[in-house]
Amino acid sequence: MTAQNGFSHLNAEGEARMVDVGAKPVQRRLAVAEGRLVASAETITALREQALPKGDVLAVARIAGIQAAKQTSSLIPLCHPLPLNKVAIEFSVEDTAIGIRCEARTDGKTGVEMEALTGVSVAALTLYDMMKAVDKNMRIEGIRVTNKEKQ
Amino acid sequence: MTAQNGFSHLNAEGEARMVDVGAKPVQRRLAVAEGRLVASAETITALREQALPKGDVLAVARIAGIQAAKQTSSLIPLCHPLPLNKVAIEFSVEDTAIGIRCEARTDGKTGVEMEALTGVSVAALTLYDMMKAVDKNMRIEGIRVTNKEKQ
Amino acid sequence: MTAQNGFSHLNAEGEARMVDVGAKPVQRRLAVAEGRLVASAETITALREQALPKGDVLAVARIAGIQAAKQTSSLIPLCHPLPLNKVAIEFSVEDTAIGIRCEARTDGKTGVEMEALTGVSVAALTLYDMMKAVDKNMRIEGIRVTNKEKQ
Amino acid sequence: MTAQNGFSHLNAEGEARMVDVGAKPVQRRLAVAEGRLVASAETITALREQALPKGDVLAVARIAGIQAAKQTSSLIPLCHPLPLNKVAIEFSVEDTAIGIRCEARTDGKTGVEMEALTGVSVAALTLYDMMKAVDKNMRIEGIRVTNKEKQ
Amino acid sequence: MTAQNGFSHLNAEGEARMVDVGAKPVQRRLAVAEGRLVASAETITALREQALPKGDVLAVARIAGIQAAKQTSSLIPLCHPLPLNKVAIEFSVEDTAIGIRCEARTDGKTGVEMEALTGVSVAALTLYDMMKAVDKNMRIEGIRVTNKEKQ
Amino acid sequence: MTAQNGFSHLNAEGEARMVDVGAKPVQRRLAVAEGRLVASAETITALREQALPKGDVLAVARIAGIQAAKQTSSLIPLCHPLPLNKVAIEFSVEDTAIGIRCEARTDGKTGVEMEALTGVSVAALTLYDMMKAVDKNMRIEGIRVTNKEKQ
Numbered sequence: 001m002t003a004q005n006g007f008s009h010l011n012a013e014g015e016a017r018m019v020d021v022g023a024k025p026v027q028r029r030l031a032v033a034e035g036r037l038v039a040s041a042e043t044i045t046a047l048r049e050q051a052l053p054k055g056d057v058l059a060v061a062r063i064a065g066i067q068a069a070k071q072t073s074s075l076i077p078l079c080h081p082l083p084l085n086k087v088a089i090e091f092s093v094e095d096t097a098i099g100i101r102c103e104a105r106t107d108g109k110t111g112v113e114m115e116a117l118t119g120v121s122v123a124a125l126t127l128y129d130m131m132k133a134v135d136k137n138m139r140i141e142g143i144r145v146t147n148k149e150k151q
Numbered sequence: 152m153t154a155q156n157g158f159s160h161l162n163a164e165g166e167a168r169m170v171d172v173g174a175k176p177v178q179r180r181l182a183v184a185e186g187r188l189v190a191s192a193e194t195i196t197a198l199r200e201q202a203l204p205k206g207d208v209l210a211v212a213r214i215a216g217i218q219a220a221k222q223t224s225s226l227i228p229l230c231h232p233l234p235l236n237k238v239a240i241e242f243s244v245e246d247t248a249i250g251i252r253c254e255a256r257t258d259g260k261t262g263v264e265m266e267a268l269t270g271v272s273v274a275a276l277t278l279y280d281m282m283k284a285v286d287k288n289m290r291i292e293g294i295r296v297t298n299k300e301k302q
Numbered sequence: 303m304t305a306q307n308g309f310s311h312l313n314a315e316g317e318a319r320m321v322d323v324g325a326k327p328v329q330r331r332l333a334v335a336e337g338r339l340v341a342s343a344e345t346i347t348a349l350r351e352q353a354l355p356k357g358d359v360l361a362v363a364r365i366a367g368i369q370a371a372k373q374t375s376s377l378i379p380l381c382h383p384l385p386l387n388k389v390a391i392e393f394s395v396e397d398t399a400i401g402i403r404c405e406a407r408t409d410g411k412t413g414v415e416m417e418a419l420t421g422v423s424v425a426a427l428t429l430y431d432m433m434k435a436v437d438k439n440m441r442i443e444g445i446r447v448t449n450k451e452k453q
Numbered sequence: 454m455t456a457q458n459g460f461s462h463l464n465a466e467g468e469a470r471m472v473d474v475g476a477k478p479v480q481r482r483l484a485v486a487e488g489r490l491v492a493s494a495e496t497i498t499a500l501r502e503q504a505l506p507k508g509d510v511l512a513v514a515r516i517a518g519i520q521a522a523k524q525t526s527s528l529i530p531l532c533h534p535l536p537l538n539k540v541a542i543e544f545s546v547e548d549t550a551i552g553i554r555c556e557a558r559t560d561g562k563t564g565v566e567m568e569a570l571t572g573v574s575v576a577a578l579t580l581y582d583m584m585k586a587v588d589k590n591m592r593i594e595g596i597r598v599t600n601k602e603k604q
Numbered sequence: 605m606t607a608q609n610g611f612s613h614l615n616a617e618g619e620a621r622m623v624d625v626g627a628k629p630v631q632r633r634l635a636v637a638e639g640r641l642v643a644s645a646e647t648i649t650a651l652r653e654q655a656l657p658k659g660d661v662l663a664v665a666r667i668a669g670i671q672a673a674k675q676t677s678s679l680i681p682l683c684h685p686l687p688l689n690k691v692a693i694e695f696s697v698e699d700t701a702i703g704i705r706c707e708a709r710t711d712g713k714t715g716v717e718m719e720a721l722t723g724v725s726v727a728a729l730t731l732y733d734m735m736k737a738v739d740k741n742m743r744i745e746g747i748r749v750t751n752k753e754k755q
Numbered sequence: 756m757t758a759q760n761g762f763s764h765l766n767a768e769g770e771a772r773m774v775d776v777g778a779k780p781v782q783r784r785l786a787v788a789e790g791r792l793v794a795s796a797e798t799i800t801a802l803r804e805q806a807l808p809k810g811d812v813l814a815v816a817r818i819a820g821i822q823a824a825k826q827t828s829s830l831i832p833l834c835h836p837l838p839l840n841k842v843a844i845e846f847s848v849e850d851t852a853i854g855i856r857c858e859a860r861t862d863g864k865t866g867v868e869m870e871a872l873t874g875v876s877v878a879a880l881t882l883y884d885m886m887k888a889v890d891k892n893m894r895i896e897g898i899r900v901t902n903k904e905k906q
Contacts, residue, residue: 014206055165059663210512316508357467361814618810659769
């Protein structure tokens with residue numbers, strides 16, 4: 001089964017498949033993804049003044065992102081299960097957005113960018129959920145891979 | 152426990168909580184969310200010419216999005232489990248993006264915008280996964296709620 | 303979106319969809335499914351003499367089937383989540399097979415035959431797993447719905 | 454704890470156990486399982502004419518089978534978690550049945566026949582679900598392992 | 605199938621079963637469970653001084669407990685799935701223990717004490733996990749139901 | 756990011772993190788945890804006389820504990836996924852309690868005490884669920900690690 005040109009997840013008939021990673025070596029791998037939840041300045045001010053000082057908001061989103069990153073191969077049908085060595089999620093509260101960064105690491109046969117992207121996405125959704133009573137016009141923007149390495 | 156101002160998922164101590172929806176009536180509810188995976192024109196052309204004519208690409212992403220929408224309360228920590236009546240995901244292939252639209256419906260005590268947003272997010276991640284061998288610079292953009300109704 | 307003739311899970315474009323059950327009434331519903339794991343007479347004799355008298359074999363398969371029936375909407379992409387009132391699994395040890403029967407009940411908007419079929423299938427797979435060291439030629443046969451009712 | 458004769462998943466007291474695979478070497482392993490969903494000739498004709506030409510039916514069942522194969526150790530209580538290198542599902546539409554074939558590969562300490570059998574079973578159940586509005590008398594038959602290798 | 609005396613989850617043959625709750629009315633139900641993680645005074649002092657002032661420890665355990673409570677019917681084989689209206693987890697840091705209290709609410713056909721007990725148990729395990737590098741001799745004690753009501 | 760003193764799951768800012776185990780060697784590891792479900796003498800007598808002789812009670816709890824041990828990294832947010840080689844659960848019926856012991860084994864980069872503790876906890880909860888109709892005053896006590904080794 002030859003891949004459909006560059007689309008490695010499709011065979012020559014266009015059918016979905018998990019790529020066979022059996023022949024690939026186990027390597028130490030790292031990926032970083034970023035994204036942001038865009039909100040109004042008023043929402044971010046309220047968050048800074050009322051919710052962040054003593055609240056669980058960022059911790060809840062961090063945990064949701066870490067747990068989702070570990071579930072990536074259940075969520076994304078053609079992803080391989082990978083033994084994650086580390087998942088870390090960091091936030092930066094900007095004037096009209098919350099920036100989200102997720103780093104994932106493994107010793108595996110395939111890269112961890114989907115894990116990092118999934119961690120960012122679910123952390124963003126969790127922030128959205130906790131802030132949606134305050135702001136009906138939030139958007140999740142700019143989810144992308146910013147670094148990918150292997151040794 | 153009074154909410155921390157508008158942040159209904161935080162109590163007066165700033166601790167995370169599930170809002171008690173016990174006193175809310177069961178209502179027919181609908182939410183629609185949208186987003187898009189932005190790729191290069193070359194990637195979209197390759198997708199149109201090589202992958203879409205007979206391939207499973209959109210079907211795989213659709214199924215992943217539907218399944219994720221049904222798992223929303225497992226992914227988003229403070230979401231309530233809801234009996235979904237319907238989840239539908241549609242795609243529109245544009246020149247430099249794939250648009251994604253998810254509609255979720257329930258008869259429940261709380262809205263389904265998180266289910267619709269989760270469906271869009273995971274469908275976008277799944278497209279990203281299948282196209283990432285072709286294009287290393289894709290981004291997921293503009294995930295937002297575009298309609299929310301109850302009867 | 304009109305169904306593709308009788309294929310209610312496909313819209314007019316042939317795309318997969320969850321049927322909208324919003325307008326359907328909640329009714330008491332019951333489904334029964336059956337199937338069997340076919341093995342050699344020697345295997346069944348060994349099972350009867352060595353494993354069944356004091357062993358956990360049938361209990362393990364029963365629990366696996368019940369748990370799977372409760373996960374049906376996660377396993378079968380277009381199934382609706384249903385609040386199951388009951389799942390029961392029974393076995394009948396025959397000369398060259400183990401018969402499996404699963405009954406599922408709900409008060410829901412759609413039927414529970416997929417839950418009953420899933421219960422039978424996973425109970426059969428679990429028996430297979432526990433017996434595969436003894437018999438390499440087992441087969442799972444005749445999984446079908448034998449009763450479906452609503453009130 | 455000696456196994457109950459050949460029943461390796463039972464200890465000398467007949468209690469269920471996961472076999473200790475700690476001393477087994479990691480080997481490249483492959484298993485293939487097959488089965489089929491038996492339907493009427495009319496159903497298969499309708500499927501061929503109405504659903505298959507442009508529809509998602511086989512893609513949906515393929516994805517469901519792949520995802521289930523990755524969840525095998527959650528579904529089958531005494532199975533070990535395995536890092537799957539590949540899962541592939543193929544269908545052959547016959548006159549009165551849809552044949553299903555699942556291949557699973559790992560580098561692991563134990564075989565992957567349960568993963569292959571689970572992939573076939575859930576793909577069959579998913580086809581059943583999508584076709585049940587058209588045909589009330591379908592049956593899932595002949596689920597068995599057809600090849601098992603290790604290097 | 606008559607219950608084995610009071611053991612409602614066993615039929616007359618001693619086989620496990622889910623109790624049929626079909627005939628039971630939907631009622632508003634509440635359960636509270638408590639438990640505690642016992643640690644040395646030095647550990648609790650370190651926690652108070654180093655981890656609690658600005659740290660995520662309690663938030664992480666709270667979220668883990670809430671998520672587990674929502675997964676109760678997947679974890680406890682004979683539990684019915686219930687639509688939870690609310691789950692709340694509170695901690696009290698004592699001199700040689702962390703007290704944990706979980707309240708669960710539903711409008712359902714059966715009680716929520718298992719959800720409350722599961723929430724306490726997984727919150728306790730999560731605290732244990734985060735503190736185990738500091739204290740090797742912690743114990744989880746006194747997990748029990750302290751209140752159960754229905755209207 | 757330096758750990759917050761001994762609290763290895765918190766970084767210098769007190770934020771939750773998964774410890775990076777990338778540099779740790781894969782080692783054969785074992786952990787044993789114990790706990791008990793305390794009930795009245797009457798309950799235990801009824802259990803011995805009515806439920807245990809032919810019933811599934813202990814098998815159900817054993818399977819629930821094994822399955823939960825395999826799900827530990829989904830339940831405990833900062834746990835790493837580990838490829839378990841074995842999970843075994845044993846019970847000892849005492850006069851006013853059921854003792855529970857769980858042994859977990861892996862070839863992994865980090866220990867398996869959380870897996871063993873999770874196995875004990877969920878087995879205890881499952882026993883509680885099956886016995887709660889008979890005894891309203893049970894308690895889960897003394898969940899702790901009793902052995903931990905690596906080679």
